[in-house]
Each structure stands twice: as C-alpha cells, then as structure tokens.
Amino acid sequence: MSTQFLSPEKIKDTKPPVIGLKGRRIGLRIFATVIMIVYSVVTLFPFYALFIRSFVPTKESSELHLWLPEVQEVSVNQEIGNLAVFYNLDMKAFKIAMGIPETAYIPSRDKLVDVAEKYNLNIADIQQYFEGFYLYNGWNTLFRTSMNSQTFWRALTRTFIVTFFSLLLSIILSIMTGYGLAGLKRKDQMTVYNIYLLQMVIPIMLIILPQYQLFQWIYNLFPQYNVQGSAFRYSAQLIALILINIKGTALSTMIFTSAISGIPKDLEDSAMIDGASRIQYLRQILFPLLKVPIVSLVVIQLPAFYNQFLEPYVYLDPPNSTLLPFIQSAVGQFSTNFQVIYAGVFASVVPLVILYLVFRSYFVEGVMAGAIKG
Amino acid sequence: MEVPANLPTVQPIKPAKPKLSKMQRSRIRSDWAFIAPQFIIFVVLTIVPLFVAIPILFTDKAQFNDPQVNPVGWKNFTAVFTERSVQDDYLPALQKTVIFVLLNYTTIYIFGLSLALLMYEVGFKGGFFTIVYMPLMLSGLATGYAAVMLFAQETGTGNLLLMKAGIIKEQINIYSATGTAFILPLMVGWRYAGYNMAIFLSGLLSIPTETIEASVVDGASYWQRLFRIYFPQMLPSFILATTMCLIGSFSVFDELVALGATYVNPEAKLLSIIFFTYGFQIDRLAMGMTLALETFVPLMLLGILLQRLQRRLQY
Structure with missing residues (x-):
C-alpha cells in the first residue's frame, strides 16, 4: 500500500526535475529557433536562387552565383x-x-x-x-517573346481573368450549396454531400481524358467552334476552364456546409417572419457572417487556380493560353537559354507571391480554419 | 416534474401534418434550387466522365474525334498482361510511380509532421508559418524547374553550393534515375510542407489539453507523450494526409512536365505522363483511358475506405 503513495523524500526528489524542466524549456526554445531559422533559409533559398539565376548567362551557369553576377559587356569581337x-x-x-x-x-x-x-x-x-x-538577356527575351501572337502580358491577363471569375463564381455557388445542404438533416442532403466528398478521392488523371472527350462532343454541336482562331472557340475554351474550376470540391462543400450549419436557425426564422425571401436572407444576413469561410476558400483556391497547368494545357489553344502553358511553350523554344527559362519561371511566381505576402495574415488564418474542416 | 394527471390532454391536430409536410416539401424544393447549379456542374464534369468512358474502353478509339471506331472487346483491359508495347510503357512507369508515392509519403512526416510538432511545442509563430507555406504559391511547373535549377548536373545552384560546402562529393543529376527518384519527392514535400503542417497542427490543436497535462503530471517522457497521447488522437489527421498524398501523388503531372517527361526525359515518365501521352500525343486514347481506370479505381476504393474511417474517428 505504502508504495502507492509518494513518500516525503520522493516528493523532494521530484523537485529538481521541475527546475530542470525550465532549463529544458529554454533549451527547447533555442533548439526550435535554430531549426526554424535553418528551415526558413532552406525554404527561401530556391526563390532567391531562381531570381539570381534569371540574371546569370548560360555561359556562366557552371559557376556558383549567390549574388547578381558581374557580367562582362558584349565584346566587339563577338560573332x-x-x-x-x-x-x-x-x-x-x-x-x-x-x-x-x-x-x-x-x-x-x-x-x-x-x-x-x-x-x-x-x-x-x-x-x-x-x-x-548579357545580364538582362533573360528578362528582355521573355518580355519580347511573342509566340503564336501571344505575349507574357496577354497570358498573364488571361490568367487573372480566369482566376477572378473562377473564384467569384466558386464562392457564390459554394455558398449556395452550403445553404442548401445546411444541417444535413435529410437523406437527399446527405447523398449530395457524400457525392461531393468523392471529389477528394477521384484523381484528376482518371477523369481528364473522358472529361476532355465530353467537352469535344459538346463542342462538336457548334460548327463555329471548329473555326480556328475564332472568338467563339476561344471563349468556349475559357468557359470550359472556368466551369472546371467552379464545379465545387469536397473542401468547398465541407467548409460552407459546416459554417452555415453553425449559424442559429432562429436567425433565418426571424428573417422569414420579417418577410425576407431565402435569397434575401442569403445575401443580406448570411453572406456577411461567412467572412472566415470565404477567406478560407479564397486562400486555398487562389493558388490552385493561378497555378493551374494541366487543364489549360489541354483545353486552350496556344494563342489562347494562360500563363503557365505559355511559359512552358516559351521555355521549349529557348531550351538552350537557361536564363530565359528561369526568368520565365520566376516571373510566373512573382505575382502570386506578392499577393501572398501582402495578405499573409489572411492566408495563415484561412488555411488553419480550412485544415480543421478537412 | 410530474405531469398533473388532470391536465386536459390535447389531441394532436390532425390537419397539421400534411400542412407541415407541404412546408417541408417547399423547403426541399428551394434547397434543391440552391444546390442544383453547382451540383449539376459537379456531376457532369466529375461523375459523368467516369461513365462516359465505359463504352470507349471496349473500342480502339485513337483520338477524341476519331471518325472510325471498332469494338475490340476486353483487349484493352488485358493489354497490360499480354501486349508488349503497353507493358514496356506501363510497368516501368508503375514502378517509378510507386517509389515516388512512397518517398513522397515519407516527406509528409519529415516536413509536415515534424514542423507541426515544433510549432505546437513552442507556440504558433505566424511569421514562420508564412515562410513554410510560401512554396505552395509556386506552381508544380515552377517546382519542377526549380528542381532543375538546383540539381542539374554542372549548372545546378544547389549542386554547386553543396560541393563548395563539402557536403556532397559528386554532383547530383536531376535527369538520372536516382536523381529524379530522390529529388522530386523532396521538392514536392518541400512545396506541400505548409499544407501538411496545417493539417497536423489542426490535429494537434484539437487534442484536449487535459490529457496532455495529465500525462505531463504523471511524468511521461516526450516520446511517450508523442506515441501514447498525440498520435492516437491525431489519427484523423494522419488518415487525411494519407488520402491526400495517395490521390495527389499518383496523379503528379506538372512537375514531371518541367523535367521534360513529355518528350526527352524517360526517367520522369510516371503513370500520369503515360496516360497523358496515350490520350493526347500518340493516338491510343482508349488504351490510355483503360490503363488509367485500371490504375485508379482500386486507389479510389482505398481512398473512399480511408475517408469513411477518418469520418468515423472524427465524430
């Protein structure tokens, strides 16, 4: 029996570790700080190296450059x-x-x-x-390049347009879905919810071929589509891309269904008693309450839409392409000029990274909120 | 709280029931009006393609707008066991993909889990989170090109730096078999580190602090706490990360394109590249669809199973 309880000496014994714990905590903090600094440096290094390499001529690329290179000017004896x-x-x-x-x-x-x-x-x-x-060769060549009457800026603009409409429509439609499913009380709601959850386990590579086939069948119904370079063809392709982006995901459905389910039903009832329609309730009462889930969806979908490659690569004609397929085809053309390749890759990264750094607190908040749902 | 016996018993008003159900019915109708727009798009673009594919699987359809299509029975399904040309493409790709998935899966823990544990112990640091999450702003394509920039033989910045620091003796070649096999998962793990960290961190934060405090008071060591307290309660996070990694890394594509998989570099030809080239480049559409189905349907079933398990554990 006595062994079950700590004897006075034993209580004394436990004291030193308590003091030791403090020392260990300081040790842990130092250890953690060192790891964080090292990891941060390793994480940021590729971004930095990419930037530097966009100024390093291919000829000098076998030397280590950690700063903007001191490049000779072009010799007059150069062929x-x-x-x-x-x-x-x-x-x-x-x-x-x-x-x-x-x-x-x-x-x-x-x-x-x-x-x-x-x-x-x-x-x-x-x-x-x-x-x-030599120094600015990569950037000059990139911005000057025109492939299939397509320039960097046009491709970037197209990416912004697609991303903007995809985000906007995706939010609106996902909120509507969440409102329709809120509570998940009925069988039909549960079925719809489970079908959305399937999205998470359907790999994109499984459906990309049949999905493209489906679009080809739909396109073939319109003879205008087969006119190469027509505005109809280009807009149809962009619409396909936006439709794929706004089709709703497991995450968007989960985020909004649980957010709207968490809002007291009394709110809706009192709005209804005051004579509001469901759409009015959605727009004027629900929408302002959904700031957190909206931010969450935006910060998760924005990089996905902006960085989309497979679908635009497949669906869009080269003269109609968004940023990444443009970079990929431009890179193919300059396969011997690494400076242009890295300038192009870096240029494709910069807009989003700037957005990210400006709105970083939203990203941190939104991602953590989203991860809890996931 | 006895109910007085003399209280007049109110009979439920009969007509109320149909009236309620009428309201319910209109509620269901209006619910569906809200659900329908996105749900129709979702079903048409995600579920319908699975069924659209089925009749094509039994033909020799070569292109998307192939004018002449002949039925071939089950030939596409058995090709992976019998046809030499398909085997030569598929089997090495399958092997490479499985290795990639396994290595990629370990990076989830090397990066995501350890960073999450670190953050949990020292408290949430927004600035550090910002940095860890930043690679997710990179596209897959840019990640692939960053791998080339860092680890191309002769010119890779990472190679040159590591050589100078004396960490490696020989340069890594990203275009070689081992180079691709090890560097690619590392880069992908680095890219998704922030995302996986968020998943694990939210799992850690959902653990009731009482259990942790109790274990500390009882004198559990850190490892004991890790394996007896943290991990069992983080199980849903583990399953979620597993599902995401499994489905995501089997269809890794963008990074491979950057490594030149669609034309010159055979080492980067993983399964997704095979399906893509069969469908869009070398006119073996039906075969490509069949191979994709054969590969992914078992995976999908596994994914559904994992998802069920996760939800059961969570609620």
Missing part, C-alpha cells in the same frame, strides 16, 4: 550568329536601332566590328546598344 543563337538577339530590332536596312543580310560569322565597318557605324553606339545585354 553576331553566336548572339542570335545563344542569346536570342532580336536581329530585326538590332537592325532598326542601328539604322541597317531590314532586308540586309548579316552573315552569322560576322563580328560586331565587321558589322560596324560594313555599315559605317560608330563602335560606341553598338556598345551602348549592347549595354547590360
């Missing part, structure tokens, strides 16, 4: 063909800037000095034209 092949020099722009007739043929083995001599140009002018050529 023009080299500049065109490895640095994607825009010959047309070069000729216009130098006052060389556009029809003039410049042999690729000609050096810059030869060109200056031939067309009676000032060497200093050429040097000025090529100032920073």
Whole structure:
C-alpha cells in the first residue's frame, strides 16, 4: 500500500526535475529557433536562387552565383550568329536601332566590328546598344517573346481573368450549396454531400481524358467552334476552364456546409417572419457572417487556380493560353537559354507571391480554419 | 416534474401534418434550387466522365474525334498482361510511380509532421508559418524547374553550393534515375510542407489539453507523450494526409512536365505522363483511358475506405 503513495523524500526528489524542466524549456526554445531559422533559409533559398539565376548567362551557369553576377559587356569581337543563337538577339530590332536596312543580310560569322565597318557605324553606339545585354538577356527575351501572337502580358491577363471569375463564381455557388445542404438533416442532403466528398478521392488523371472527350462532343454541336482562331472557340475554351474550376470540391462543400450549419436557425426564422425571401436572407444576413469561410476558400483556391497547368494545357489553344502553358511553350523554344527559362519561371511566381505576402495574415488564418474542416 | 394527471390532454391536430409536410416539401424544393447549379456542374464534369468512358474502353478509339471506331472487346483491359508495347510503357512507369508515392509519403512526416510538432511545442509563430507555406504559391511547373535549377548536373545552384560546402562529393543529376527518384519527392514535400503542417497542427490543436497535462503530471517522457497521447488522437489527421498524398501523388503531372517527361526525359515518365501521352500525343486514347481506370479505381476504393474511417474517428 505504502508504495502507492509518494513518500516525503520522493516528493523532494521530484523537485529538481521541475527546475530542470525550465532549463529544458529554454533549451527547447533555442533548439526550435535554430531549426526554424535553418528551415526558413532552406525554404527561401530556391526563390532567391531562381531570381539570381534569371540574371546569370548560360555561359556562366557552371559557376556558383549567390549574388547578381558581374557580367562582362558584349565584346566587339563577338560573332553576331553566336548572339542570335545563344542569346536570342532580336536581329530585326538590332537592325532598326542601328539604322541597317531590314532586308540586309548579316552573315552569322560576322563580328560586331565587321558589322560596324560594313555599315559605317560608330563602335560606341553598338556598345551602348549592347549595354547590360548579357545580364538582362533573360528578362528582355521573355518580355519580347511573342509566340503564336501571344505575349507574357496577354497570358498573364488571361490568367487573372480566369482566376477572378473562377473564384467569384466558386464562392457564390459554394455558398449556395452550403445553404442548401445546411444541417444535413435529410437523406437527399446527405447523398449530395457524400457525392461531393468523392471529389477528394477521384484523381484528376482518371477523369481528364473522358472529361476532355465530353467537352469535344459538346463542342462538336457548334460548327463555329471548329473555326480556328475564332472568338467563339476561344471563349468556349475559357468557359470550359472556368466551369472546371467552379464545379465545387469536397473542401468547398465541407467548409460552407459546416459554417452555415453553425449559424442559429432562429436567425433565418426571424428573417422569414420579417418577410425576407431565402435569397434575401442569403445575401443580406448570411453572406456577411461567412467572412472566415470565404477567406478560407479564397486562400486555398487562389493558388490552385493561378497555378493551374494541366487543364489549360489541354483545353486552350496556344494563342489562347494562360500563363503557365505559355511559359512552358516559351521555355521549349529557348531550351538552350537557361536564363530565359528561369526568368520565365520566376516571373510566373512573382505575382502570386506578392499577393501572398501582402495578405499573409489572411492566408495563415484561412488555411488553419480550412485544415480543421478537412 | 410530474405531469398533473388532470391536465386536459390535447389531441394532436390532425390537419397539421400534411400542412407541415407541404412546408417541408417547399423547403426541399428551394434547397434543391440552391444546390442544383453547382451540383449539376459537379456531376457532369466529375461523375459523368467516369461513365462516359465505359463504352470507349471496349473500342480502339485513337483520338477524341476519331471518325472510325471498332469494338475490340476486353483487349484493352488485358493489354497490360499480354501486349508488349503497353507493358514496356506501363510497368516501368508503375514502378517509378510507386517509389515516388512512397518517398513522397515519407516527406509528409519529415516536413509536415515534424514542423507541426515544433510549432505546437513552442507556440504558433505566424511569421514562420508564412515562410513554410510560401512554396505552395509556386506552381508544380515552377517546382519542377526549380528542381532543375538546383540539381542539374554542372549548372545546378544547389549542386554547386553543396560541393563548395563539402557536403556532397559528386554532383547530383536531376535527369538520372536516382536523381529524379530522390529529388522530386523532396521538392514536392518541400512545396506541400505548409499544407501538411496545417493539417497536423489542426490535429494537434484539437487534442484536449487535459490529457496532455495529465500525462505531463504523471511524468511521461516526450516520446511517450508523442506515441501514447498525440498520435492516437491525431489519427484523423494522419488518415487525411494519407488520402491526400495517395490521390495527389499518383496523379503528379506538372512537375514531371518541367523535367521534360513529355518528350526527352524517360526517367520522369510516371503513370500520369503515360496516360497523358496515350490520350493526347500518340493516338491510343482508349488504351490510355483503360490503363488509367485500371490504375485508379482500386486507389479510389482505398481512398473512399480511408475517408469513411477518418469520418468515423472524427465524430
């Protein structure tokens, strides 16, 4: 019996560890801080390296660069063909800037000095034209590139449009779904809810082929769709993309169903007694109460929509593409110029990262709220 | 609280029932008006495709707008056991995918779980969360290109840095079999670290603090607390993370495209790439659909099972 209770000596014995616990807590804090700092550095490094590499010419890429490289200026003895092949020099722009007739043929083995001599140009002018050529080659080439009458900015705009409408409609439709399902009291509500939950276990690769087939059948009903480059074709493709984005997910349904179920039913009843319709109730009373779940859905879906690649890659014609398929095809074209590739990849990342950093507190809050639902 | 016996017993008003059910019926109707718009889109784009595919599976349909389609019976289904060309594509891809899924699954714990435990012990740090979650802003495509940037032979920044620090002796080659197999899960794990951390952290935060305090008072060591208190109560989080990882990493695609899987790099040809090329590039649509179905239906059933289990544990 006596062993069951702590003897006075034993109580004394337990004291030192209590003090030790304090020391351990400090130790833990230091340990945790070190790990957090190391992990943060490792996590941020790829972003930084990507940025730096967008300024490193392919020629110098086998050296370690942790800061903007000190790149030599273009030598006047550089062959023009080299500049065109490895640095994607825009010959047309070069000729216009130098006052060389556009029809003039410049042999690729000609050096810059030869060109200056031939067309009676000032060497200093050429040097000025090529100032920073190597350093900014990636960015210049990226922003100048036009593939299938498609530029970086157009692709970015299209991405913004698709993302905006997808988010807006997805929120509206998901709230409506959540309101219709709220409570999950009836069998039909439960069935619908369970069907939405299936989304989580249906891999995208399983349905992408038949889904595309389905859209092809629908498109074939409209002869206008088969006119290449028509506005009808392009808008139909973008609508397909938006429909795929707004179709509702397990997460969106869970978030709003549980949020709306948590709002007291009395609120709806009193609104009804005051003569509000269900739509009025939804718009004027429910909507303002749903700020947290809306933020939650936005911060989870925004990166997903902005970074969508497979569906736009499959559904959109190249002249109609969003940002990532554009980057992918541009990258394919410049497969030897790594500077352009990394500039393109970095450029595709920047808009969202800026948004993220500006609204970071919403992201943290929303993700944690969403994860609890999940 | 005895009910007085002399209280007049009120008979339930008979006509009330149909009236209520009428209200209920109108409620159901209006509920469906709210549910229908998204539900129709969902069913048409997610559920219907599964059934649309079925008749195509028994044909030799090559393209989406193939004018001539012949029935071939069960040939597509058995091809993976009999047809050499399909086996040569499918089996190596299956092997690579399974390795990828397993390694990717371990990264959930290496990154997500350990970071969540760290955050839980020292308290929630918003700034650190912001950084850990940041890679999720990267697209899969960018993640793949970041892998190339860091670990391409000769030019990889990560390679050059690790060489200089003396951590590695030989450069890692992202385009080699082992390079792809190990670096890719690491990059994907890094990208999803914040997401998995959020899942595990919310699991940890849902544990009643009484049980933890009790274990501390009883003198349980940290490991005992971990395995006896935390993990059993976090089971729903584990199952959720497992489901997400299983379904997500079997259809990993964007990262592979960045590694050149659709054309030059055979090491990055995982199953998703096989299905994609069969459907969109080499005119074996029906075969691609069948292979996808054969691969994913068992996975889907497993996913449903896990989901059921998770919900049972949660409520």
